[in-house]
Amino acid sequence: MPDHVLCSLTELSDPGAKGPFRVGNTSVFVVRQGDRVRAYVDSCPHAFAPLEMEPDQFLDLTRSYVLCSLHGAHFDPDSGACVLGPCLGRSLTAYPIRIHNGKIIAGPQPDGI
Numbered sequence: 001m002p003d004h005v006l007c008s009l010t011e012l013s014d015p016g017a018k019g020p021f022r023v024g025n026t027s028v029f030v031v032r033q034g035d036r037v038r039a040y041v042d043s044c045p046h047a048f049a050p051l052e053m054e055p056d057q058f059l060d061l062t063r064s065y066v067l068c069s070l071h072g073a074h075f076d077p078d079s080g081a082c083v084l085g086p087c088l089g090r091s092l093t094a095y096p097i098r099i100h101n102g103k104i105i106a107g108p109q110p111d112g113i
């Protein structure tokens with residue numbers, strides 16, 4: 001099966017986020033802070049809504065947190081944990097990725113997503 005390339009590292013500002021991308025029946029986005037790139041399912045654990053209002057708009061004004069545009073939950077981009085808002089104690093669902101030759105590649109869809 002060919003690699004499912006989400007985007008290139010050069011398309012992702014630092015800090016930055018991009019998506020959503022369709023992987024099978026799942027929507028995911030990627031977020032970068034320095035050398036750390038993570039991917040999460042695009043579903044807020046509060047009400048399971050997509051996080052963004054516009055494509056690629058996943059970060060708060062400080063570009064330090066992933067922001068849910070519906071009710072303002074803030075998430076740590078590195079762990080996915082909610083640090084502010086109505087879903088404190090819950091987390092975004094991580095999605096496996098790898099980086100090869102400057103491309104961010106989606107892994108197989110884990111069970112339970």
Ligand code: FES
Pocket residue numbers: 044045046047048049068069070071072073085086087
């Ligand atoms: S759906 Fe994200 S904070 Fe409510």
